[in-house]
Amino acid sequence: MYSRKYIDIITLAIVTIIFILINVYQIQTQSNIKKVLEQTQTISNQEIILEENNEDEIEIPLIETVVEDDVPKAINSPNNWSILIPAIDLVAPIKEGTSEEILNQYVGHFEESSKNNGNICLAAHNRGYDVNYFQNLKKLLLNDVIIYKYENTERKYSVSNITIIKETDWSYIESSNENKLTLITCVENEPEYRLCVQATEIK
Numbered sequence: 001m002y003s004r005k006y007i008d009i010i011t012l013a014i015v016t017i018i019f020i021l022i023n024v025y026q027i028q029t030q031s032n033i034k035k036v037l038e039q040t041q042t043i044s045n046q047e048i049i050l051e052e053n054n055e056d057e058i059e060i061p062l063i064e065t066v067v068e069d070d071v072p073k074a075i076n077s078p079n080n081w082s083i084l085i086p087a088i089d090l091v092a093p094i095k096e097g098t099s100e101e102i103l104n105q106y107v108g109h110f111e112e113s114s115k116n117n118g119n120i121c122l123a124a125h126n127r128g129y130d131v132n133y134f135q136n137l138k139k140l141l142l143n144d145v146i147i148y149k150y151e152n153t154e155r156k157y158s159v160s161n162i163t164i165i166k167e168t169d170w171s172y173i174e175s176s177n178e179n180k181l182t183l184i185t186c187v188e189n190e191p192e193y194r195l196c197v198q199a200t201e202i203k
Contacts, residue, residue, distance in 0.1 A: 083107055083122065083181075084147040088136040094150075098123050107133050110173050115150055119176040126185040126195075134185035137197055146181055146199045157181045157199035165196045172196050 081094040098108035103125055113121035124134040146157045157180065164187060165172060172182050179201035187193040 080149055080151060081109075082149045084149070085140070085144070086147075087141070087144040088139055090133060090136065092124070092133040094122060103131075104129055105131055113173055113182075114175065116153060117179055119173065119178070119180055119182055120148060121173040121182040121184070123184045127188065134183065134195075137183060137185050138195060140197055144199075145202070146183075148181055155179070156202045158202050159197060159199045161196075161198040163196050163198075164190075165194050167192055167194050169194075172198065 082092060083094060084091050092107045094109055095102050095106035096109050096111060098110060102108045103123065107122050107124040109115065110121040110123065113119055125132045126134045126137060140159055140162065142159050142162065144159045146159065148155045148157065160180075165184075172184070181199045183197040183199075184194050187195050
């Protein structure tokens, strides 16, 4: 039979070994956890970098597309004749006449109306053509500013009336002693009607 002292020594040795093994296991586990966390962080950082790179690659063409689609291309206009409407980001050249050929490239000027004083009347497409300068005319609000340039003069107007008229109603383009702009375009899916925006000169 083993003595009591011998058994105690053996028991102590076993407990000590178990304690050491537990500590070694914990240290190894913590080390493994740390490695996993570091790897996860590295992967996360790589994903962020990839996402940033992808965003850069996607955003630039997207911005270019928006610019190309929404902003009219510059066309040389005779006599520096143009209209600017900041509220709808419109910068468009004007040319005499309202024929299909002219409206396909310019904002057309009604020949019977004034070019400088009085009632200046303009027309343009709003959709379905290569150039649709008045596509956002329907978004204008009262008091929005319109800038009209002809030769060496520049006038500012404030939107004062927005209405729908019959296509046969020519009363809005009649001459007037008041300095104003009259802009006319089609109404979507309503071929018998026209959108008419009028603006009075800001003095």
